Amino acid sequence: MERRKTLNEELGRLSVDEFKESIKTPVVIVLDNVRSLNNVGSVFRTADAFLVEAVYLCGITGNPPNKEIQKTALGATESVHWKPFVTTTEAIAELKQQGFLVYAVEQAQSAIMLHHFSPEKNQKLALIFGNEVNGVEQEVINQCTGVIEIPQAGMKHSLNISVSVGVVLWDVYYKMKIKS
Amino acid sequence: MERRKTLNEELGRLSVDEFKESIKTPVVIVLDNVRSLNNVGSVFRTADAFLVEAVYLCGITGNPPNKEIQKTALGATESVHWKPFVTTTEAIAELKQQGFLVYAVEQAQSAIMLHHFSPEKNQKLALIFGNEVNGVEQEVINQCTGVIEIPQAGMKHSLNISVSVGVVLWDVYYKMKIKS
Numbered sequence: 001m002e003r004r005k006t007l008n009e010e011l012g013r014l015s016v017d018e019f020k021e022s023i024k025t026p027v028v029i030v031l032d033n034v035r036s037l038n039n040v041g042s043v044f045r046t047a048d049a050f051l052v053e054a055v056y057l058c059g060i061t062g063n064p065p066n067k068e069i070q071k072t073a074l075g076a077t078e079s080v081h082w083k084p085f086v087t088t089t090e091a092i093a094e095l096k097q098q099g100f101l102v103y104a105v106e107q108a109q110s111a112i113m114l115h116h117f118s119p120e121k122n123q124k125l126a127l128i129f130g131n132e133v134n135g136v137e138q139e140v141i142n143q144c145t146g147v148i149e150i151p152q153a154g155m156k157h158s159l160n161i162s163v164s165v166g167v168v169l170w171d172v173y174y175k176m177k178i179k180s
Numbered sequence: 181m182e183r184r185k186t187l188n189e190e191l192g193r194l195s196v197d198e199f200k201e202s203i204k205t206p207v208v209i210v211l212d213n214v215r216s217l218n219n220v221g222s223v224f225r226t227a228d229a230f231l232v233e234a235v236y237l238c239g240i241t242g243n244p245p246n247k248e249i250q251k252t253a254l255g256a257t258e259s260v261h262w263k264p265f266v267t268t269t270e271a272i273a274e275l276k277q278q279g280f281l282v283y284a285v286e287q288a289q290s291a292i293m294l295h296h297f298s299p300e301k302n303q304k305l306a307l308i309f310g311n312e313v314n315g316v317e318q319e320v321i322n323q324c325t326g327v328i329e330i331p332q333a334g335m336k337h338s339l340n341i342s343v344s345v346g347v348v349l350w351d352v353y354y355k356m357k358i359k360s
Contacts (some may be wrong), residue, residue: 011337019335038218046343048334074341079335107186115354133185150350151358154228155199155259157191159346160252163226166343167350170330174295177272178331179310 015056019079024053026175028095030128032088032136033059034161039132041072042162048062048076050173055080056095056126058088088128088140100124101145104136105168111149112169121176128166129161199259202232205353207229208275209283210308212268212316213239214341219312221252228256230353235260236275236306238268249351268320281325284316285348287337289303291329294351301356307343307348 014022029047034040040062047055057063063076063084064070085091092102101119105127105149127145130136141147150159150167159167194202208228214220220242227235238242243264244250244257265271272282281299287305299305308324310316321327330339330347339347 003291003324003327004289005315005318006291007319012285013337014333014335016335022333042340042343045201045336045338048336049330049332049339051333074336074338076334076336079216084316099315107191108181109184109186111183111186114350115358135185138183141185144183147183150229152191153194153202153231153357154256155196156225156228156254156256158254159226160222160225160342161231162340163222163342166339166346170294170347171211171350172182172297178269178295 001002018077022051025051025126025177026122027172028050028054028056028087028126029101029165030126031055032059032128033063033120033131034061034129035132036138037062037066037068038072039162041069043165044073044080045078046169047080050169052169053078055082056085057082058085058091078114086145089143092143095126098124099157100126102126103146103148104128104141104144105150105164106136106141106174107146108141108147111147114148114150116166117148118174119176125172129165132161196259202231205231205357206302206304207232207315207352208234208236208280209237209307209345210268210271211238211241212308212320215243215312216308217242217246217248218252218256219342223345224253224256224260226346226349228344230281230349232260232349235262236271237262238265238267246329262318272323275306278304280306281309282306283326283328284308284321284324285328285330286310286316286321287329287345288321288327293325294328294330294348295329299352299356305352309345312341315318
């Protein structure tokens with residue numbers, strides 16, 4: 001069984017134009033006051049990998065072009081659509097108006113555990129991820145359709161925000177684009 | 181429906197002693213020459229969240245105690261068992277001797293796509309993640325039981341290594357500990 005590593009030219013990577021024209025996963029990632037530019041860049045790279053519709057950068061969250069973001073985004077800010085918002089509340093209002101279901105990813109009462117979350121195939125879905133220390137603001141959670149929680153078993157119960165985006169996006173991408 | 185954020189004291193977080201005594205997910209994360217201490221710390225936090233058996237730090241991968249690792253691990257180096265190895269080859273040999281199936285996470289010919297990977301519930305499983313630029317070394321891949329690939333659709337096909345650990349661990353944790 002051949003196990004040769006796949007060459008870059010064999011990966012079927014999309015060009016910027018092909019990315020922009022391709023049918024996306026109907027998901028918008030909303031960053032609610034994310035402090036670390038490193039995390040923002042990493043989120044862009046994950047958004048590129050799972051073909052998301054857009055990344056919304058709210059409040060203090062940094063915007064491209066930015067050297068620190070670029071260092072972890074590795075060019076994904078060129079492919080993935082993004083939009084800045086002064087407040088997360090404004091982003092939610094716009095998303096709801098466009099027919100998105102809006103979920104915060106947090107540890108909260110009545111949250112749906114990630115493995116119980118079953119999005120419809122073409123459902124427009126916005127996923128809000130919060131600040132490294134404070135998480136998603138309670139006020140923001142109160143405006144959402146619901147809350148999704150990643151089950152955690154250890155000592156910390158505090159995944160890094162760019163890791164959380166990876167975990168939830170993979171789960172949703174699988175359920176929306178691969179499974180059926 | 182109450183959506184109050186869960187208080188820290190309500191999260192059911194384990195103490196260091198409870199963590200060490202708890203029944204783990206039978207998974208060892210192997211880091212093959214990972215350069216960024218930031219990534220190492222983040223992997224510890226993810227390993228804590230999904231209760232993994234141990235993290236093996238191979239080659240140039242940094243070891244705790246280390247300020248940079250600590251900054252992203254947030255204490256998870258106290259709970260999660262870890263062990264340093266001069267080479268990844270030595271780690272693989274020891275793991276195989278202990279009955280672990282050893283999979284590299286890479287883009288390679290004949291790789292199993294992550295969603296097709298079905299580990300047995302109590303199967304001892306080692307998952308190797310590679311260097312930020314070079315990935316898992318071909319020589320290391322050749323020593324593995326097989327290769328697991330995260331399907332990626334965008335322009336880059338290059339998830340951050342700590343994000344990849346999150347994606348694969350969540351998937352395996354769900355299949356091994358939650359699903360059945």
